[in-house]
Amino acid sequence: MFLVFAFACSDSGEEKPLGKYDTGVLIMNEGNFGANDGEVYHYDPATETLTADIFELENSRPFAGLLEDMVLEQDRLYLVANTGKVEIVNPGDFKSIGAVSADLDQPRSLATASGKLFISDYGPYNASYATPDSYIAVVSGLDGGAVSKKIEVSNKPEDLFASGKYVFVAGSEESQIEIIDSEKEEVVKTIEVSGRPVQFFEQKGDLWVYSYDSEHIYFQSFHLDNLTKKEFRELPVAKATGRIALGEDLKIYIITSSGWPEYQDGVAVVSLYDSTLIPAWKSGSGFYGIGYDQARQEIYLTNANGFQGNGTVTVFEKGGTEVGDMEVGRGPSGFLFR
Template sequence: MKTNMMKWSKLFALAVLYFSFAACNQSDDSVVYENPLQAYDNGIFMLNEGNFGTPNASVSFISNDLLTFQDNIFFVVNPTKVLGDVAQSMGFYNEKAYIVVNTSNKIEIVNRHSFATLGTITDGLALPRYVVALNGKIYVTNSSNNTVTVYDADTFAKLATIAINKTVEKIVAVNGKIYVMNASFGTGSEITVINPATNTVTATLQVGDGLNSIEAKGNTLYALSGADSASKLVKINTQNDQITGTVTFPATLVNARNMDIDGEVVYFTKGNGVYRMGINDTTVSDTSIFTVPDNDFSTFYGFAAINGRIYVSDAKGFVNKSAVTIYSSAGTVLSQKTTGIGTNGFYPNN
């Protein structure tokens, strides 16, 4: 089986090659875009990061009933604005959606219902990665200087910079605290805990090599580590930041990735297979729900489990638009769509 390091080494090498490919341009006269929908509610935003070094990031939308699909909605609604270079992630607070645009060093804010632009944040950002909202503020991880920057969620004013001094990646708010994953590209084993009242680091949690996913359910934080040696799911009580349980996966499921929790089920991927376990299970089956064609690093470039469905994207090596497939929880194909370049995430807007 391929190791994480092998896969990410290929990703780095291919990223250089992709500079030579022409990206799909949002102003291409050969493309006819529909009028904006009346509202982008009761559906899923699909974030398309675009080609690295080219400002062709975009957002697609599909309704929950899978009947309505619209591509490049940021441009459709805001034709005079460019989303930017590498749309990394999205977050929400009240009526606003925050789109983190990594290489452009900005956050575009839109109304989550109409997708009309509301403003842009640039102050203090240094290759931003992920965003989370808590108590009227948004917290953003910055990969080039290992900080978390804090902004007013309504005025967009910069309020503080928190030095973490180690890798910062995914970020979660739970039980009145902020948790930052200190791992990326298959390397790292720690989670930093931040007190948002003082903007100070209060704890560092060791959860296991190959940390790649964190997610909250209730007051429990779940962390998936998938290394070459072993994969495991760690459960953390956010009342006292103590590890309360660890589930070690079978040896056949090393390098597990892409954890997502839907209801009482934990989903994850390994290789080109999708797997699941109950949120309170103490063992894990190595029988996959379904598999997808293996397309090197761009397999499962985006993955999410939302309301009984599983959303999967194949980035097609970044030389073509992504192919998104929506499955039932049993692995039946429900819909397939062609989205933008490099679809990397799925965000429900209900």
Template sequence: MNMKGKIASLLALGVLIISCESDDNSVDLPKGEYDNGILITNEGAFSGGTGTVDYISDDYSVTESSIYNKVNNENLGTIVQSIGFNGEEAYIVANVSNKISIVNRNTFEKLGEITTGLNNPRYFAVSNGKGYVTNWGDTADENDDYIAIINLSSFAIEGTIPVVLGPEKLLAQNNILYVAHSGAYGTNNKVSVINTINDEVSRTIDVGDVPNSMQIEDGYLWVLASGKPSYLGEETGGVLSKISLRDYADIINYNFGVTEHPGSLGIDDEEFYYGLGGAIYKMNIEDTELPTTAYIENISYYNMTIYDDKMYVTDAKDYASNGSVSIYDLETKELEQTFDVGLIPGGVYFN
């Protein structure tokens, strides 16, 4: 082979190697306009309005409001309570409208909706290949609360599970569904344990009054309860319950003061975070006592979410004008950015 031929062969080999390396180290392309970002649910006005979903890109360079309306040219409905995910699908729950809108989570194109079989729906989770959504039922009837079972292929409700008063947030693990019962417009102090193979409640666990958030970590279910507020006439303090998942019999309760009402339990790197009295507190998973000193002070929040070393705090302000979401670095405690969002921002979710 002459010199020109050798050079040509070497160049061709180089191109082939580069091509193979490019294939092996290919960069994941965005799956849609709203991939790689943060979704904020805004409840909206209780009557005469609609809830919305806002988007913030991961690098904070792009913000967009009311993305569902923009993509689908229709409204979500009154009081957007929450979003739950099933793979590439997002289930957006509108509480007062008794509706769940299903979209592609990255493009927000509508895939379907559920408008029958719901009665004051609240939160959605997936277990054993099925969807589950908590329902308060008729709030004047304390005995009609239930979990609706959703066929994830047809988006149809195919059954219900009766439960005690006020089912709210749920967590799923190993074909088990854990449901916190805050009590709807009343109060409750239960967690239901549901076997999603036979869709039956296997037991209920007593926790603090008005459980509001849960985490599963280190073989335990951690349940944070806010306690009964003073306006009910029988004020009780918050409780953090540590419940063994082996048999649910081993329970340790960390009790707050009677006038202390914590909320929004989050976890990051075996550190718990929760809100209390205009501040954020931090507690290591191995701690045997509640912290007495705030980790971050002077926080105005409606809800708080911990994710990937950051804290996302929503502020509903006066509940009549648009709110905001503020993002903090958990290690430095520094405020990174604050964004204006919609009316009564409640949940923060991640694509």
């Protein structure tokens, strides 16, 4: 009799047995405002098995928040809720490791550097529903705890990216990239960019940020050695949103939306390195999140269904042929492919 074990490498290079959630697809369901019923589903494409509410299943308590982001770093999975907390779980079994549950307002994303957590936060709304007191919260430990410092940044910080001791901040409202020295815990440089920067990603070893406005999308890369601008791309994609997925052959899938009252949505496909532009790869209404499974070369497109009940995920081959669909939780908005 032969026994076959699956192993994963940790950040330390150590091999360890794979947990039941170390493979497959994690589906982030944002949840409905007021109900705070955000949760994570797990999907196994090999068996087509969908498991609902795995945080509650493994911890015997509901997640109880609006789920904004899932960040896998340092052998930990950080579940960022814009209702004022971060839950930290073991990615293999989803058991709770710790949390940040105080002194946060509207967290958006997270990065780790110098053994600390850096959490982007809109801060509180003022009487005009503006966010003039946005910040990056610092927690001195990877397993959560108290906020030790709040670093003032431009309004509405979104995605974060750590490179060495530097943490890049996408300042969406004021079109700025702010760079924090994680050791000094202060902003050491600010770079102006076009559009609303919302998402960092790596391509060919370079760090890029994706930005957009009503008529165009923009991609800006950076020199990581001297923290300056490198390459710039501008493409005529109108009505783009902040939802993107990195596909095969350096293609990028972007959700577009006309918004109210038409609610005409689509998926555009662009490339950083040639003139490829498919303005309407898919069209419809209610598109809310998108992801790309590099291993299977499949696109996962979500529909929030107007937040009237559960959302759906439809899976496509990269040529556009539908593979299947599934009902998931409220407001499905993102994926983590393991």
